[in-house]
Amino acid sequence: MKKFWNWVKNEEGRTLYLDGVIAEESWFGDEVTPRQFKSELMNEGGDITIWINSPGGDVFAASQIYNMLMDYKGQVTVKIDGIAASAASVIAMAGSEVFMSPVSMMMIHNPMTIAFGDTAEMKKAIQMLSEVKESIINAYELKTGLSRIKLSHMMDAESWFNSKKAVELGFADGIMFQNESEETSPEEGMIYSQMAVVNSFLHKLPQREKKTGTDISILDKRLELLKF
Template sequence: MKNRLISIVTAALFIAFSGFDVVAMSKDYPLQITAEAKGTTAEIRISGVIHQWQNSAAEFKKQIDGIIASGIKDVTLYINTPGGSVFEANEIANEIKRFSGTVTGYGGALVASAGSYLALICDTFEMAENGQYMYHKPMGMISGNEDAIESNLKLLKNLTKQYRTAYAEKTGLSEDEIEAKWSKGDVWLSAKEAMEQGFITSVSSKKEKVTEDQKALFVACGAPNIPIEKSKTETKMKNRNELIAKLKLPADATDEQILAAVSQATEKAGQVEGLQEAQATALKEQAETLVDNAITQEKKITADVRDQWVKMATNDLAGTTAILKAMPAIAKPSAGLEGGGTPQAGRDKWTLEDYQAKDPAALEKMIVEDPAAFAKLEEEYFNK
């Protein structure tokens, strides 16, 4: 696999093994590459967009020289990149290939494009459980006269062929199968899918921390599945004992079980709230129907006191129904009732039935102007 990496660079053909704007994205996610000795192993870390490698090349090569001189042969390679320049990725790979021992690879949240090709030089490659792997055809921007364009197009076709062969040899898939997959565009795989298809050798039980910047990078790359940043509850679970007690879970409940119970409780709470709202709406509708019927059909109350009666019916539908049922229809005030509706002396012993029978207009006025007196009549009526 290692002998198939390309070592050609041409100024007329800029090939970025990626569909995004490498130059623009590299400003927000610059290439970061380091190499240092960790015991008997060289630890190399690559992150950010693979662009402007020349800014890091001299220092990186110096670090590699020192590590090799110390006798270290094996490498652990960490990759978390959306990809970038094919040629720069190849130069980085050539530096790593200088080590004579085993190259053990680890993938973070994103191993894509030229990053996925870098992963091919590893003897083994493990990805985070929530990591995503993406590969596709090399892409290029060709400029120049017709001779230059024809020459560079041939180079691009050769690169595509060699990459297709490299992926096929790594995975065991045929070149026709690789062609069929990437001819449709970017091929995005979960860590599990990448392992099942042979691009990587294992999946870690650990999840990579997903930051807001990492999420933005997935969006910029056109990933179909944008990872969700882990919440404080998921990452820290400081109040786990309190949650376990409130949710009535066993003391040894896992974070996943706690989160599932919280989600279920939240869903139930939402259902209860929705039911309560529906019941309140239905009750108000019943109250309005009751009062409107008393106004328009039964002629027991007048429209100017509708809101007060609706409020009363909403608070006590059964009691208000009973009051309205017992009330007679509104009669014209008679001369013997001293003003028809104006409270008069001598009525201090009148009951609710007396007002309903003798002066319903006065009763309506009392409800509006003296609700305390009406409440007293109502209480005497229901408690006698």
């Protein structure tokens, strides 16, 4: 297992860097990696700071890390300096305080998997994804206080938040490098969804492509660029 985390210790205390994909190889059923991560986390006490810049990854790894951090006795401060998307956003919810860079982003969406088999196996996969989604909502709900229905809808839409919107919704507690006297204006926060981006793109297509429908391959290629 390639380590996706790095501990640094200085006069300010211990800092954990999560940079890149969370567990490029799934650690589901793996006993070594989770134990190693927990050992390094619990090796010393005191407050810790976690810097996150990750597009996400293994939801099982993220869930276990979330649990370990929630159970940690010291203060856990999370700082998002780039992106905390998908599984990485779950880990961020374990922070006693969560701060985002003014130029950082957070993304939440429905869990995904690859499945094969007959109808029964497909139904099992759907049920599994549904349960995983509910478990993820538990973490979001605990941090934000938002309703499960609203959180579910945001995950369905694959929602992207800038720092101000994340604070407004309760996913973050503050914005880094901002003076305490500065107030965040709710109207300045922005939330983006994949569907909104696609719809906006379709409205900007040349009318001749909409009317004739002859250049479907070009349209498909353009839509492909919108996938995250």
